Amino acid sequence: MKPQIARVIEHNRSTAMEWPAYSSHRETVMRLLLEAAGNSVGMSLCLVGAGNCNDVDLVRLSDRFGEIHLVDLDESAMRRAAARQLGGNREAQSNIVIHGAVDVAGVLEALARPVDPVELATIATEARPHVGDAPFDVVASLCVVTQIIDSVVATLGTSDPAINGAVTAVRNRHLAILGELAKPEGRVVFVTDFVSADTAPDILEPGANRVDLMKRHIADRNFITGTNPVAIEQVCRGEPAVPLDVESFVTPWIWDLGKRSYLAYALVLRPRPRTD
């Protein structure tokens, strides 16, 4: 197995039982997914980076969505999660479709062989991961972009200045892929961790204004590479290869994983018809 895949599978195994710690993060993610569905019932939902599904309540989702597509590298994590949450609930089970062993970034094959950041950026830009049954009404990216970027940086290192271009290409293509997975009138809910309390302990201060904190950490360049929401909004506005409009920025919240906490935020995005 490729080391990048082994690493995420091991991480999923070690966090599989973190359901209680995810509670408030899950409530926020669930609110965003249900809001994205509007008043409609029976729509299709695609969860990219579903993994252990600790950040979603599959029973509540299956009350609203007619199809729930779980997409991840780690098929066994999704199967375990569906079994844990749905047990013998056949009706809910029948709404779930598991798409395992999907590299949504399309770069892991390349990272398993000698590759330089410039070549990787090209590979990322051309990535076309296959998710059967697309397009979907609602597509959500569940804190997967930081793991994808981590695979790139952990493999290629940071000494070559071209790494920044590779990370940007991977991040931008991830956004574009989310848009391609969505129906033209659909919604993309992009959720990401932004900074860890290990490097930004002030995020845990009671009553802290988290938007102001975010601005300060952006100014100090203290955030997880690739997650600056200002840069992402600029990319959506100005980059033809990322045809998405930002519908809303969701005020950051704390994602408490028990052992570690992050400031997380979301963007709700709308696919924009391509002009090329």
Ligand SMILES: C[S@@+](CC[C@H](N)C(=O)[O-])C[C@H]1O[C@@H](n2cnc3c(N)ncnc32)[C@H](O)[C@@H]1O
């Ligand atoms: C931080 S977890 C997201 C949280 C997860 N939804 C949960 O509730 O436990 C990120 C997920 O992204 C998946 N992942 C990482 N890189 C990926 C890739 N290149 N393609 C598809 N999935 C990937 C991991 O397997 C993991 O399940």
